[in-house]
Amino acid sequence: MSYLQYRKLKNILFLGSLYMSALIALLPLFLILQYLILKGATSLNLDFFLHDPSPVGEAGGGMRHAIVGTLYMVGIGSLISVPIGLLCGIYLAEFGRGKTAKILRFTIDMLTGIPSIIIGIFAYILIVAPLQSFSALAGGFALSIIILPIVTRSTEEILKLVPTHIREAGLALGLPRWRVIFQIIVKGNFKSLITGIMLAVSRAAGETAPLLFTAFGNMYLNFQISEPMASLPVQIYTYAISPFDQWQEQAWAAAFVLITIVLGINLVSRALVNNKMIIGQSKRVINHTRLIRKKKGN
Amino acid sequence: MNEKQTEQKVTLATKDLHAWFDDFHAVKGISVEYPEKTINAVIGPSGCGKSTYLRCLNRIHEEVPGAKASGEVSLLGQNIYAPHVDPVELRRNIGMVFQKPNPFPNMTIFENVVIGLKLQGYSKKSYLLEVAEHCLKKAALWEEVKDKLNRPGTSLSGGQQQRLCIARALAVNPPVLLMDEPTSALDPIASAKIEELMTELKKEFTVIVVTHNMQQAARIADYTSFLVLGELIEHGLSSQIFTNPKEQKTEDYVTGRFG
Numbered sequence: 168m169s170y171l172q173y174r175k176l177k178n179i180l181f182l183g184s185l186y187m188s189a190l191i192a193l194l195p196l197f198l199i200l201q202y203l204i205l206k207g208a209t210s211l212n213l214d215f216f217l218h219d220p221s222p223v224g225e226a227g228g229g230m231r232h233a234i235v236g237t238l239y240m241v242g243i244g245s246l247i248s249v250p251i252g253l254l255c256g257i258y259l260a261e262f263g264r265g266k267t268a269k270i271l272r273f274t275i276d277m278l279t280g281i282p283s284i285i286i287g288i289f290a291y292i293l294i295v296a297p298l299q300s301f302s303a304l305a306g307g308f309a310l311s312i313i314i315l316p317i318v319t320r321s322t323e324e325i326l327k328l329v330p331t332h333i334r335e336a337g338l339a340l341g342l343p344r345w346r347v348i349f350q351i352i353v354k355g356n357f358k359s360l361i362t363g364i365m366l367a368v369s370r371a372a373g374e375t376a377p378l379l380f381t382a383f384g385n386m387y388l389n390f391q392i393s394e395p396m397a398s399l400p401v402q403i404y405t406y407a408i409s410p411f412d413q414w415q416e417q418a419w420a421a422a423f424v425l426i427t428i429v430l431g432i433n434l435v436s437r438a439l440v441n442n443k444m445i446i447g448q449s450k451r452v453i454n455h456t457r458l459i460r461k462k463k464g465n
Numbered sequence: 466m467n468e469k470q471t472e473q474k475v476t477l478a479t480k481d482l483h484a485w486f487d488d489f490h491a492v493k494g495i496s497v498e499y500p501e502k503t504i505n506a507v508i509g510p511s512g513c514g515k516s517t518y519l520r521c522l523n524r525i526h527e528e529v530p531g532a533k534a535s536g537e538v539s540l541l542g543q544n545i546y547a548p549h550v551d552p553v554e555l556r557r558n559i560g561m562v563f564q565k566p567n568p569f570p571n572m573t574i575f576e577n578v579v580i581g582l583k584l585q586g587y588s589k590k591s592y593l594l595e596v597a598e599h600c601l602k603k604a605a606l607w608e609e610v611k612d613k614l615n616r617p618g619t620s621l622s623g624g625q626q627q628r629l630c631i632a633r634a635l636a637v638n639p640p641v642l643l644m645d646e647p648t649s650a651l652d653p654i655a656s657a658k659i660e661e662l663m664t665e666l667k668k669e670f671t672v673i674v675v676t677h678n679m680q681q682a683a684r685i686a687d688y689t690s691f692l693v694l695g696e697l698i699e700h701g702l703s704s705q706i707f708t709n710p711k712e713q714k715t716e717d718y719v720t721g722r723f724g
């Protein structure tokens with residue numbers, strides 16, 4: 168075998184192993200999706216979205232209450248943690264050199280590593296025990312602790328990629344630091360920041376453990392923040408280990424809906440961000456050309 | 466010429482200006498006066514502290530972590546390093562073109578030019594467009610971009626980006642303009658246009674320009690400073706620096722024997 172052939176062979180082997188790894192990484196997602204579609208989508212019907220569970224033994228019923236509950240509590244969690252996480256991330260990226268920043272960064276890293284069941288216990292002690300009731304608030308709070316470190320770190324990483332000379336360009340124009348940060352750095356990376364937030368939000372939407380003894384669960388539709396609330400993950404957990412065939416089927420359906428919501432959040436947010444940009448820009452193009460034409464007419 | 470020097474008002478003056486990066490002493494006690502309506506060149510071998518010096522003049526140097534400066538820089542008689550001076554306010558009066566082109570990546574060509582005005586509160590589109598056209602023409606870029614003002618600033622070539630940055634600095638109409646090697650990435654024709662621009666600007670403003678191009682300095686600058694290793698070796702009329710330098714080092718450098 169000549170040297171050239173040897174090198175070509177090496178090349179092929181290397182490329183081959185890359186493709187193999189890519190395939191192996193993709194495989195779980197496809198298998199999961201396939202399973203969920205086969206088992207979940209087939210158990211799905213309109214009632215699933217429009218009705219709350221029917222009593223044991225009775226046919227029909229749905230999971231409207233859990234879908235609403237999941238969105239509700241993820242909403243609470245995001246409301247608390249997205250602003251704080253964004254600001255923390257901006258602080259770390261733009262000013263993060265001192266000791267405070269070091270401690271904050273360390274804390275955030277620790278927070279990422281805390282098992283979610285422990286976050287649930289923490290929320291239980293902090294909110295459920297004093298109020299003596301499971302509640303949507305406690306669930307939302309637990310989810311906010313999941314969301315916070317992910318948003319913070321993704322924000323920091325994204326903003327750190329912005330080269331210093333862009334900041335200097337802004338400062339040299341006589342812009343105050345906060346304007347440089349918000350109107351140039353943050354605005355310029357809006358898309359990536361949203362993607363980071365969505366990643367955190369969809370992570371939270373799929374969590375079961377933090378909700379088990381905070382929001383607990385509910386068989387009825389609930390909008391009260393101080394009362395127990397159903398969520399898709401907990402509902403899946405409850406139904407999947409039940410002995411009833413119908414419940415198990417509904418657990419599959421719920422799993423399918425949950426993953427659709429999670430993927431949907433991602434896709435919709437991306438589409439929204441992209442669309443806004445495109446619309447905004449085409450409008451601007453029109454304005455300019457009109458102005459130029461007008462000027463030429465004069 | 467010397468008579469002229471004495472009657473001219475001094476726009477910008479440095480007095481014993483030092484600059485550090487942590488422990489590294491990059492600029493060592495420079496004192497120079499820049500008369501109004503002049504072009505002033507700063508020359509010297511690579512790494513001698515020209516950029517650092519220039520960056521002290523609008524207090525952008527201190528934004529680098531670990532960097533500090535001491536001494537005095539007075540703009541129209543007022544020390545800009547005095548404690549009550551707001552660097553943000555100050556920088557509106559001193560425009561800067563950086564060594565590396567740095568257009569804002571998230572903005573269109575048009576937005577890049579008018580961003581300074583926009584953030585100062587001007588919002589009338591027709592006015593902004595007029596300013597953009599005016600500044601882009603001055604920066605010798607208008608013909609190349611007039612049909613694609615909505616393309617991202619970063620879609621331009623390196624040299625075009627540099628001219629975009631010049632236009633951006635011009636838009637806020639600063640009385641002092643600092644330019645760090647503005648033509649090093651440009652072809653001779655564009656360079657000539659920028660030189661023309663500087664000569665134009667000189668009618669109203671004070672320009673301080675860092676350059677590695679001796680001919681350029683000799684051509685356009687009224688005064689030239691020569692720096693080596695952070696120290697000012699010689700400062701004087703360009704005609705004198707390039708034809709009859711007092712220091713041996715200057716002579717060696719401008720004749721190409723050193724540097």
Ligand SMILES: Nc1ncnc2c1ncn2[C@@H]1O[C@H](COP(=O)(O)OP(=O)(O)OP(=O)(O)O)[C@@H](O)[C@H]1O
Pocket residue numbers: 486489491509510511512513514515516517518529564
């Ligand atoms: N951010 C920094 N941190 C530490 N040292 C720096 C930094 N920037 C520049 N220096 C050092 O300061 C000195 C002066 O650098 P400066 O950029 O002012 O040189 P210059 O004269 O502009 O060179 P050139 O002609 O290559 O642009 C150099 O020795 C350089 O290594």
Ligand SMILES: [Mg+2]
Pocket residue numbers: 515516517564645
């Ligand atoms: Mg330099």
